[in-house]
Amino acid sequence: MRHVISLLLENEAGALSRVSGLFSARGYNIESLTVAPTEDPSMSRMTIVTSGSDDVVEQITKQLNKLIEVVKVVDLSEAAHIERELMLIKVRAVGKDREEMKRMVDIFRGRIIDVTDSSYVVELTGSLDKLDSFISAIDRELILETVRTGVSGIGRGDRILKV
Amino acid sequence: MVLTGAEIVVRCLQEEKVEYLFGYPGGAVLFIYDELFKQEQVRHVLVRHEQAAVHAADGYARSTDKVGVALVTSGPGATNAVTGIATAYMDSIPMVIISGQVPTAAIGLDAFQEVDTVGITRPCVKHNILVKDIRDIAPAIKKAFYIAKTGRPGPVLVDIPKDITAQRAEFSYPQEVSLRSYNPVVKGHSGQIRKAAQLLLEAKRPMIYTGGGVILSDAAKQVTKLARQLGFPVTNTLMGLGGYPASDKQFVGMLGMHGTYEANMAMHYCDVLLAVGARFDDRVIGDPKHFQAEPRKIVHIDIDPSSISKRVKVDVPIVGDVKEVLEELSRLIEAGEKPNPENTAAWWKQIGEWRDKKCMEYKNSAEVIKPQFVVQKLWEVTGGDAFVCSDVGQHQMWAAQYYHFDEPRRWINSGGLGTMGFGLPAAMGVQLAHPDKPVAVITGEGSIQMCIQELSTCKQFRLPIKVLSLNNRYLGMVRQWQQFFHGNRYSESYMDSLPDFAKLAEAYGHIGIQVTKPSDVEPVLREVYTKHKNDLVFLDFQVDPTENVYPMVQGGKGLTEMILGSEDL
Ligand SMILES: Cc1cc2nc3c(=O)[nH]c(=O)nc-3n(C[C@H](O)[C@H](O)[C@H](O)COP(=O)(O)OP(=O)(O)OC[C@H]3O[C@@H](n4cnc5c(N)ncnc54)[C@H](O)[C@@H]3O)c2cc1C
Ligand SMILES: Cc1ncc(C[n+]2csc(CCOP(=O)(O)OP(=O)(O)O)c2C)c(N)n1
Numbered sequence: 201m202r203h204v205i206s207l208l209l210e211n212e213a214g215a216l217s218r219v220s221g222l223f224s225a226r227g228y229n230i231e232s233l234t235v236a237p238t239e240d241p242s243m244s245r246m247t248i249v250t251s252g253s254d255d256v257v258e259q260i261t262k263q264l265n266k267l268i269e270v271v272k273v274v275d276l277s278e279a280a281h282i283e284r285e286l287m288l289i290k291v292r293a294v295g296k297d298r299e300e301m302k303r304m305v306d307i308f309r310g311r312i313i314d315v316t317d318s319s320y321v322v323e324l325t326g327s328l329d330k331l332d333s334f335i336s337a338i339d340r341e342l343i344l345e346t347v348r349t350g351v352s353g354i355g356r357g358d359r360i361l362k363v
Numbered sequence: 364m365v366l367t368g369a370e371i372v373v374r375c376l377q378e379e380k381v382e383y384l385f386g387y388p389g390g391a392v393l394f395i396y397d398e399l400f401k402q403e404q405v406r407h408v409l410v411r412h413e414q415a416a417v418h419a420a421d422g423y424a425r426s427t428d429k430v431g432v433a434l435v436t437s438g439p440g441a442t443n444a445v446t447g448i449a450t451a452y453m454d455s456i457p458m459v460i461i462s463g464q465v466p467t468a469a470i471g472l473d474a475f476q477e478v479d480t481v482g483i484t485r486p487c488v489k490h491n492i493l494v495k496d497i498r499d500i501a502p503a504i505k506k507a508f509y510i511a512k513t514g515r516p517g518p519v520l521v522d523i524p525k526d527i528t529a530q531r532a533e534f535s536y537p538q539e540v541s542l543r544s545y546n547p548v549v550k551g552h553s554g555q556i557r558k559a560a561q562l563l564l565e566a567k568r569p570m571i572y573t574g575g576g577v578i579l580s581d582a583a584k585q586v587t588k589l590a591r592q593l594g595f596p597v598t599n600t601l602m603g604l605g606g607y608p609a610s611d612k613q614f615v616g617m618l619g620m621h622g623t624y625e626a627n628m629a630m631h632y633c634d635v636l637l638a639v640g641a642r643f644d645d646r647v648i649g650d651p652k653h654f655q656a657e658p659r660k661i662v663h664i665d666i667d668p669s670s671i672s673k674r675v676k677v678d679v680p681i682v683g684d685v686k687e688v689l690e691e692l693s694r695l696i697e698a699g700e701k702p703n704p705e706n707t708a709a710w711w712k713q714i715g716e717w718r719d720k721k722c723m724e725y726k727n728s729a730e731v732i733k734p735q736f737v738v739q740k741l742w743e744v745t746g747g748d749a750f751v752c753s754d755v756g757q758h759q760m761w762a763a764q765y766y767h768f769d770e771p772r773r774w775i776n777s778g779g780l781g782t783m784g785f786g787l788p789a790a791m792g793v794q795l796a797h798p799d800k801p802v803a804v805i806t807g808e809g810s811i812q813m814c815i816q817e818l819s820t821c822k823q824f825r826l827p828i829k830v831l832s833l834n835n836r837y838l839g840m841v842r843q844w845q846q847f848f849h850g851n852r853y854s855e856s857y858m859d860s861l862p863d864f865a866k867l868a869e870a871y872g873h874i875g876i877q878v879t880k881p882s883d884v885e886p887v888l889r890e891v892y893t894k895h896k897n898d899l900v901f902l903d904f905q906v907d908p909t910e911n912v913y914p915m916v917q918g919g920k921g922l923t924e925m926i927l928g929s930e931d932l
């Protein structure tokens with residue numbers, strides 16, 4: 201099962217490698233991991249997308265909690281939550297492809313943020329599925345490069361992760 | 364008060380009331396050694412290898428309730444310490460290791476004797492800290508001691524670059540530590556404890572299984588009290604020996620791979636299991652699937668939530684300190700109805716039948732010394748009162764099986780990592796902590812050679828340790844597996860070209876005695892504990908080279924699938 205785990209941790213040197221080291225040392229999967237400071241610069245927030253049986257995910261959250269620098273851990277996927285990911289994708293855009301690409305970007309509610317004679321850079325945010333669909337909707341041959349941030353997650357409504 | 368970084372380090376150790384600092388000097392810690400030179404409160408013990416410094420600090424911690432402290436230099440000093448740190452980590456021993464680091468400006472430039480100590484040790488410490496500013500030294504050391512000894516204990520490393528030990532800053536030792544991200548739960552959930560009491564009182568086939576957590580939390584009294592109140596059988600893990608008096612009639616012996624028949628059978632067939640500060644290790648329950656195939660209710664008390672339901676699903680988890688939780692459990696049981704001994708009468712009868720197998724009996728010999736016999740005699744001669752430090756191998760198992768520990772913190776061994784070379788240096792820490800107590804090392808000719816250089820440290824500090832080497836001329840534990848599971852192919856397990864250990868001990872300035880006859884075992888031990896009470900004596904017992912450790916549960920097998928003797932092979 202896929203799980204989205206969100207954590208608050210002290211914004212200290214080494215904290216990130218403690219988390220990533222834990223995953224590799226104990227053989228847990230990481231699909232994606234994103235991290236950046238919060239509104240309180242002493243704290244970072246991390247979103248980890250992982251997969252595993254319920255037992256494994258229970259161990260993951262317990263082991264994360266054990267790390268001294270980890271302040272709080274929640275499994276967002278246990279209840280209603282929102283996931284978003286940002287993708288920047290550079291595509292070839294010449295001749296008839298230029299119009300077609302513009303149309304696709306509009307359909308996916310993306311934006312073209314850089315334009316040259318022969319290429320666009322498209323900015324797209326959304327769920328993982330949406331970004332995947334965009335990639336499969338356009339012609340593979342036209343993709344020059346892609347960069348994705350990995351999923352960031354947040355609980356809906358009253359579910360708040362704060363100290 | 365303005366002090367140098369090095370002065371601050373030493374002042375912090377003084378504030379923490381550190382009696383002994385086990386260490387080895389080098390370039391990156393020269394300023395710290397200079398400050399140590401100028402004071403007397405913290406006594407430095409110069410070992411002969413950094414691994415031994417960490418093991419000695421570890422032995423000191425295991426035999427007391429204090430934090431063990433070691434000091435090593437950067438690069439090779441730190442890497443030599445890693446085995447010791449990992450050993451302490453696996454057994455949850457509270458320690459602080461201070462390592463020197465190259466100057467801050469040189470970090471990352473492949474400087475002389477630079478290694479990423481914090482990176483290398485990250486997976487085998489409870490926590491570690493690279494101090495980059497002199498003002499952080501005192502808070503880092505304070506935090507290190509606090510983290511090491513609270514919650515589930517463990518080693519904490521503080522890495523200090525050389526330049527900041529020479530700088531100057533205002534010093535004041537923090538009185539308290541408060542970490543928003545670290546607040547171990549101590550008191551157990553009272554609803555859960557009530558549930559546990561209920562289950563225990565209804566049990567027909569109960570079992571109390573206690574581990575290293577009882578020793579670490581100094582809760583042997585509480586275990587004994589509860590076990591007596593309930594009248595239930597008790598077993599200990601290798602790490603938990605001494606957590607319940609071995610000579611008591613409710614004690615069924617150690618369980619696990621080399622545990623007793625009765626302990627393993629009772630563990631498997633019980634209907635209610637109370638697990639106390641023990642982590643259902645693979646050497647304890649064998650194949651978890653086999654173990655879980657038998658229905659039983661499990662109550663598990665542990666301070667570390669990640670120990671609970673890790674390998675075996677439990678029914679009543681109680682996160683908290685063993686001591687606190689057991690006290691509350693005892694109170695509840697005292698206040699309620701008296702447990703009815705009739706509930707468990709049939710169970711005790713069954714246990715009696717299992718005991719009748721007498722799985723610990725061994726065939727003694729008049730010609731060749733049996734290793735079990737040596738341990739049994741040591742127990743008799745010392746009246747069970749010695750601190751017994753062990754290395755790793757067959758001799759370790761015989762020590763655990765035949766020295767009956769009635770008190771906690773007397774049995775000092777590396778269980779989780781199984782580190783050969785641990786015994787002698789650990790004994791140095793134990794002997795320093797208990798100068799007037801008998802301290803014995805039970806070792807093998809393989810293990811002792813991994814840290815034998817420490818005989819020199821023992822001489823310098825006049826440590827009257829008794830080393831009992833059960834010399835079978837084999838890496839016996841390896842040979843046993845090769846005999847059982849690899850068709851008698853003794854690949855690289857014979858110890859050729861052994862030194863004359865008695866002479867070697869003498870070369871270090873100690874007394875060395877080789878013992879070859881069974882009839883000499885007891886007289887020699889008596890002499891050693893009377894005439895040579897104040898000397899280090901190295902006893903090289905030439906024991907039966909082919910003796911095996913029984914019972915044995917083969918790795919991956921179920922707990923009840925025991926090999927009880929050569930007839931089961
Ligand atoms: C050659 C060899 C053979 C071995 N054979 C056996 C064998 O036959 N039988 C056997 O038992 N072992 C054996 N071992 C040892 C085994 O590998 C494990 O080290 C051992 O079983 C673990 O013991 P434990 O479960 O008591 O856990 P420990 O490692 O001692 O862990 C202690 C537990 O208590 C918890 N704890 C700590 N402090 C507290 C507190 N204050 N309050 C509450 N909980 C706390 C911790 O979180 C942890 O879960 C062998 C080792 C070797 C090297
Ligand atoms: C540092 C280290 N290396 C290897 C091992 C694997 N090992 C476990 S027991 C053992 C043999 C120990 O031999 P000895 O000390 O003579 O004890 P015996 O089993 O003969 O009593 C070995 C090699 C280990 N535990 N530790």
Ligand SMILES: [Mg+2]
Pocket residue numbers: 756807808809833834835836837838839
């Ligand atoms: Mg041997």
